[in-house]
Amino acid sequence: MDLCYIFRRNAITASALATAETLLKRFHELRCIFITEGVRESISLPRQHSLLHYLISITLFGSPNGLCSSITESKHIKAVKEPWRRSSRFRALVQMLRTITRLEKLAALRRRFLREGLLGGSTAAHFASNQEEESTGDGEDVGSDVDADASQENHSSIEERLGDAGPDHGPQSLSSIALAATPGILLKLRS
Numbered sequence: 001m002d003l004c005y006i007f008r009r010n011a012i013t014a015s016a017l018a019t020a021e022t023l024l025k026r027f028h029e030l031r032c033i034f035i036t037e038g039v040r041e042s043i044s045l046p047r048q049h050s051l052l053h054y055l056i057s058i059t060l061f062g063s064p065n066g067l068c069s070s071i072t073e074s075k076h077i078k079a080v081k082e083p084w085r086r087s088s089r090f091r092a093l094v095q096m097l098r099t100i101t102r103l104e105k106l107a108a109l110r111r112r113f114l115r116e117g118l119l120g121g122s123t124a125a126h127f128a129s130n131q132e133e134e135s136t137g138d139g140e141d142v143g144s145d146v147d148a149d150a151s152q153e154n155h156s157s158i159e160e161r162l163g164d165a166g167p168d169h170g171p172q173s174l175s176s177i178a179l180a181a182t183p184g185i186l187l188k189l190r191s
Contacts, residue, residue, distance in 0.1 A: 003027060007054055012063045021055055047072070
């Protein structure tokens, strides 16, 4: 714990760095008890391995200033755990890679649509604006025999019913689809 507190400081002195090096060596000596007692065959944990690089990195770049190594865990969840849960567990690696690829393509498409302004507004606003564009200069809708007064009333009643004649600046929502864990579940439910 003392080692962690040293690494979390805003300013790390040379004496604190020497103390951290001593504590790190002691930690690696003591953790071998898990191997000697048979609890584990080897110890190769990414966070513990990254501690070896802290001393050099602090010397080169300065204090990590509270940097948390849990960022690797959040990336691991998105890149491994979530695709694993979506797979059928049979030849899961291929399914996981396909899922990751598709999600990356969807994210890229979403960024492109946002950049080009294609995700603004709602379907109702788009419908209402298309109705206005389709009407001609004399007030008659293309392909209909409605006179100008009835057409104008129709447009205002559409806007009133929809309650939305423009872009929606409210919060955006994302949707998701949860599939069954295995195909066998569907067969059991049908029986």
